[in-house]
Amino acid sequence: MSSSIRRSLLAGERLWQRARFACKQAPTRIARDIFSWRFALLVLSSLIVVYPLLWVVSLAFSGQQSLTLVRLPEDAGIAQQLMVLIPLPEHWSLANFRAVLTEQPFLRWLGNSLIVAFATTIVGLSLSCTAAYAFSRFRFPGRARGMLLFLISQMFPAVLMLIPLYVIVVQWLGLGNSWLGLILVYSITALPFCVWMLKGYFDTLPFEIEESALLEGASRWTIFTRIILPLARPAIAVTGLFAFMTAWNEFILASIFMDEESRYTVPVGLRFFVSDYASEWGFFAAGSILVSLPVMLLFLWLQRFLVSGLSAGAVKG
Amino acid sequence: MIIAPICRSQLAGESVARSKPRCSPAGRLLQALLCLLIFFSGKVLAAETLNLWHGYRGAERAAFEQLIEDYNRSQSDVQVKALAVPFGGYADKLSAALPRGQGPDLFVFAHDRLGGWASAGHTVAPIDRYVGEHLLGRFPPNLIEAMTFGGELYGLPLAFKSPALILNTDLVQAAPATTDAMVAEARRHTDRKAGRFGLAYSYTEPFFHGALMNSFGRGPFDRGGNLDLANSANIASVEMLARWARQDRILPEEPSSTLVTSLFNQGRAAMVISGPWMLGEIAPGVNYRVVPLPVNSESGLPLAPWVAVEGLFLSPWSEHPAAAVAVMDYLTSRQSAEKMAIEGGQLPANISAFEHPSIATDETAMAFRRQLEATVPIPNLPAMTLLWVPLENVLKKVVKGAAQPEAEMRQLQRSLSADLARLERSRARGEHRAQMPAWLWLLPAALALAAWLLWRRYRAQLAAGWRTHRTAYLYILPAILGMLVLVLFPLLYGLLLSFTDTTVFNEHTPLWSRLIGLDNYAAILGDFHLWRGQGSERSLDFDNFYWTLLITILWTVSNVTLAVGLALILALALDKPIFGRAWFRLILILPWAIPNYITALVWKGMFHPQFGAINQGLQVLGMAPVAWFDSIGASFFTGLVTNVWLSIPFMMVVILGGLQSIPRELYEVARVEGAGRWFQFRTITLPLLKPVLIPAVILSVVWTFNMFNVIYLVSDGAPAGANDILITKAFRIGFEKYQYAYAAAYSMVILALLFCYAMWQMRVSRTLEATR
Structure with missing residues (x-):
């Protein structure tokens, strides 16, 4: 786990180096980039994306549980008044983070979540890659109906699945209070998207490679593992991220299935800060930021796969 | 502590490590074998374990778990194992586990759900027979009343939470004696342009509006527990709130507890109505004082807020009910109550704790204690659960001037009565249980026969299909199996549920006595009542x-x-x-x-x-x-x-x-x-x-x-x-x-709509055959 984080950090470092290198190398290109419409669009949308998050960040670092309400200065210029609307804590403090990390076994929950989420990713991907490959490459009776079955599972409102899922996982399978139960449910929840998405990607891969491999006597399994999977790396990265997120942020099933605090996942732990009457939003914000860090590291690491695949890969044409 | 020794001696002989019947029959068999082994080896396991769930955190939790640890150390027969569950998942966890024989032996929860649980059955157990007079004497009668439903006592109160008036003493020194005085004071401190308010509280939440409503002497239910919303007292309370918001303009818009806290912390709210839960969030520099709510100038009665009582409840599945009640006894004893009050900041239901010198001198705690005299427990009737959200909507509309109090309350009374009548019908049906209809036996038989015939008919074809497409099927088999197990069953469950009239009242009756066929679907799809009310009250019915x-x-x-x-x-x-x-x-x-x-x-x-x-x-x-x-x-x-x-x-x-x-x-x-x-x-x-x-x-x-x-x-x-x-x-x-069944039918309609969409979309785009 730590090595994957280190690797992600390295990836970030490398990106930064590359950026600096690029700065030195081609100032004119950068200038051209910066003054393009595309860049303006990206900056604008980044600002829109970041603004609400700034409230979360400033709440987390304020050391308080609720935000100071903005007071518009009466006779200031428009620019100054707008500046006031940028949320920044009055005093920066790490108190919230400290409390979140020390008052409860937060790191342990984070570790539990990592285990569950990675296992979900692996189980979900291996189930969905094989299924998607079959749906994409074979013609067999029940194929369309099978695809539809995956879709139907997403249509039934999750709120009403709670009790039946509890009955199956806890009562029938006896998997209450175990991660296995959670992993099973999460990976199957993620399956429909993964299967549909991967099937879509597999459809875009040219058939010619496979046909020539078949002619040379390669088995289906070899083709699948040696040709298709490497080619579909961008798709696998995307669906893997999705499966990871499915498990990472799920709260209600985890809190229902687990009967021991040391087995809670991190979303369950986070919800301790929110209750009917009083909620400790400062802790919740700090915890949310901590929870999002592994996701960002994972994404940094996955980014490399988003740029390779068929177009950059070895098998052109 | 009289019961404890008795039950201990009763249970000591048969004590077996209690593990709940959560595992499969095979697991249970293994367990039984294990017990036998232990029995024969002559070693009796030292203690039985009682599981206790609670939703505490912070100081309250630390104090609570300390108490439990002390209890575990004080004796060796019963070991209590506590589990903290976050609030957001707590109710769901209980209602998933308890009716199915899982879950804790005892649990801490607010009392207002009691009616629903008791009506649903298999969720909470009455404790009358384990509890003596001396135990009940610890608590004020209104808190015991909160734990009672249908004449039976279902738990012991542990703590209470009610709102009171909190003053910013830099702005307001004297506690207002009447609402008129409070409003006058509030008007002096209100400057809407500067974002200052004399009074702030979550006034559109029925929980907080309860203070006004009860102070007119009636409340939402009459003595017999029937819904009685549209009486003049309740309407007067809504009118009073509307006056505060619209004429006196002393209240901020769209209040939420976070907003109230922020306003108070910045000195922008002179007075707030809130409860003990807010105290921990008041910023260090703010000087405040808690006082009981004033007297309603119109009715002459004190504002009587609703009090939420945190109670210790007993699971009907507990194998050691007496031991569990002994734990309740311990947790509500004066000593424990004092600890919870001093270290956990709780307001203990055992009011003798307020005599402890360090609590008796705590002005804040004593103010809530005095407020308790004028509180009303939240009605624990199942009907109360139906009231929260619609009443909140009414209050929101009224304070914005979008509706007249009287008309709106009458409308609410009508629509809620209809909902309650539905529930009542299902209860009545549940009471005279029908015999299992004979055709229900035929159904599985017919299904099996059909399956067998189909198998006979298509066996060859299926086998051939399997042979030719074996690779493909093998590739998709694991995923499909997983889907079938975890998706098909919930779907069938939902489908079956949607053909019944299952509500909280008849959940536990056998399925066939609940079957009503397609009525739910007819009610949903045939719901053409686009308008509600008559004449000037006429408006679009958004429930349609x-x-x-x-x-x-x-x-x-x-x-x-x-x-x-x-x-x-x-x-x-x-x-x-x-x-x-x-x-x-x-x-x-x-x-x-x-x-x-x-x-x-x-x-x-x-x-x-x-x-x-x-x-x-x-x-x-x-x-x-x-x-x-x-x-x-x-x-x-x-x-x-x-x-x-x-x-x-x-x-x-x-x-x-x-x-x-x-x-x-x-x-x-x-x-x-x-x-x-x-x-x-x-x-x-x-x-x-x-x-x-x-x-x-x-x-x-x-x-x-x-x-x-x-x-x-x-x-x-x-x-x-x-x-x-x-x-x-x-x-x-x-x-x-x-109305569980009606909700299930709604979900099936959602499913059908989405299914139609997906079919249409796929036909349009032909994605299935995309690139070939």
């Missing part, structure tokens, strides 16, 4: 199925269009190298990475009409602020913006991945041929993106159609449920109105 369907479709279409469109633009902008591309990519997926529970609430805060960043920004730019949650359109917009913001990152990542599979050479060729950018996009990008885009669109339609969180957290269906979508409505019917 077709209205909700319309909103759901608008919601889905606008969300998916915007999210896919914007994500496509961003993905295209990020596809080709640009300065800082990796950073942009990372920033743009942030909304996906951060738990959306908090970001949705941040958006809600940004849309606050008085203090939200958006309205303040509009004002800076010289525009008029918008009352975001008052009109259907604006409220719809808040949900839309939040959801699009939340769903763009995911869509963008999917499209980015899809763009990678488009061979760059195609663009080069196109450029050589002299094709423009738009032409390239239309003829290369879009068609080649289709295999990826279509499934993503279909799935995001399905997800958006069922997007529960954003609606629930941001607009919460405001105004008055007009912006509810089908899924939130199904949730309300199931969990706020206890």
Whole structure:
């Protein structure tokens, strides 16, 4: 786990180096980039994306549980008044983070979540890659109906699945209070998207490679593992991220299935800060930021796969 | 502590490590074997374990768990194992586990759910027979009343929580004696332009409005427990609130507990009505004093807030009820109560604890203690659960001037009576249990016969199919199996449930006595009551199925269009190298990475009409602020913006991945041929993106159609449920109105609608045969 984080950090470092290198190398290109419409669009949308998050960040670092309400200065210029609307804590403090990390076994929950989420990713991907490959490459009776079955599972409102899922996982399978139960449910929840998405990607891969491999006597399994999977790396990265997120942020099933605090996942732990009457939003914000860090590291690491695949890969044409 | 020794001696002989019957029959057999082994080896396990669930955290939790540890150390027969469950999942966890024989031996929960649990059966057990007079003498009668339902005592009160008046002593020194004095004082401290208010509290929440309502002497139910909302007393209470909000203008708009705390901490609210839970959040520099609420000048009675009682409840499945009650006894003893009060900051239900010197001198605790004399326990009737949300909607409408108190209360009385009558009908049906109809036996037999015939008929074909397509089937088998187990069963369960009239009252009766056929579907699809009320009261009925369907479709279409469109633009902008591309990519997926529970609430805060960043920004730019949650359109917009913001990152990542599979050479060729950018996009990008885009669109339609969180957290269906979508409505019917079967039928209708959509979409785009 730590090595994957280190690797992600390295990836970030490398990106930064590359950026600096690029700065030195081609100032004119950068200038051209910066003054393009595309860049303006990206900056604008980044600002829109970041603004609400700034409230979360400033709440987390304020050391308080609720935000100071903005007071518009009466006779200031428009620019100054707008500046006031940028949320920044009055005093920066790490108190919230400290409390979140020390008052409860937060790191342990984070570790539990990592285990569950990675296992979900692996189980979900291996189930969905094989299924998607079959749906994409074979013609067999029940194929369309099978695809539809995956879709139907997403249509039934999750709120009403709670009790039946509890009955199956806890009562029938006896998997209450175990991660296995959670992993099973999460990976199957993620399956429909993964299967549909991967099937879509597999459809875009040219058939010619496979046909020539078949002619040379390669088995289906070899083709699948040696040709298709490497080619579909961008798709696998995307669906893997999705499966990871499915498990990472799920709260209600985890809190229902687990009967021991040391087995809670991190979303369950986070919800301790929110209750009917009083909620400790400062802790919740700090915890949310901590929870999002592994996701960002994972994404940094996955980014490399988003740029390779068929177009950059070895098998052109 | 009289019962404890007795039960211990009773149970000591048969004590066996208690592990709940959660495992399969095989597991249970193993357990039995294990017990036998232990028995024969002559060693009796030292202690039985009692599981206790609670929802405490912070200091309260530390004190509580310390108490339990002390108890475990003080004796060796019973070991109590505590589990803290976060509030958001607690009720669901209990209602999933308890009716199925799982869950804890005893648990701590607020008393207002008691009626629902007791009616549902198999959730809580009465404790009358374990409890003596001396034990009951510890608690004031109104707290015992809170723990009683249908004449039976279901638990012991542990702590109470009620609102009182909190003064900022830098602004207000003397406690107002009457509401008139309070309002006069509040008016002096109100300066709306500067964002200062004399009084702040979550006045649209029925829990807080209870203080006013009860002070007129009636309350929502009459003595017999029948709903009696539209009497003159209750109407007067709503009128009084409307006066405070609209004439005296002493209250802030769209109050929430967070807003109330923030206002108080910044000295912008001179007085607030809140409970002990707020004390921990008051900023260190703020001087405050807690006093009991004043006397209602109109009725002459004191404002009587509702009190929530945290009680210790007993599971009906507990194998050691007497031992569990002994733990309750210990936890509510004076010593424990003192510890919980001093170390945990709790207001103990065992009021003798208030005599402890360090509590008796604590002005704040004593103020809540005095307030307790004038409180009314929240009615624990199941009907109360139905009241919360509709009453809140009424209060919201009235304080905004969108409705008249009297008309609105009458309307509410009518609609709630109808809901209650439905529940009552199901209870009546449940009482005279029907014999299992004979045809029900035939059904499985017929199904088995049909299956056998089909198998006979198609066996050869199936076998041949398997032989020829074995590889394909093997590849999809694991995934399909998983789907079948975890999806098909819940679906069948929902389908079956939708043909019954299951409510909280007849849940435990056998299925066949609940079967009502297609009535639920007829009621949903035949719901053509688009209008409600007569004459001037006439308004659109937002509970209507077709209205909700319309909103759901608008919601889905606008969300998916915007999210896919914007994500496509961003993905295209990020596809080709640009300065800082990796950073942009990372920033743009942030909304996906951060738990959306908090970001949705941040958006809600940004849309606050008085203090939200958006309205303040509009004002800076010289525009008029918008009352975001008052009109259907604006409220719809808040949900839309939040959801699009939340769903763009995911869509963008999917499209980015899809763009990678488009061979760059195609663009080069196109450029050589002299094709423009738009032409390239239309003829290369879009068609080649289709295999990826279509499934993503279909799935995001399905997800958006069922997007529960954003609606629930941001607009919460405001105004008055007009912006509810089908899924939130199904949730309300199931969990706020206890009509489980009706909610299941709603879900099946949702499923059918989405299924039709998916069929149509696939026919249109032919994705299944995309590239071949």
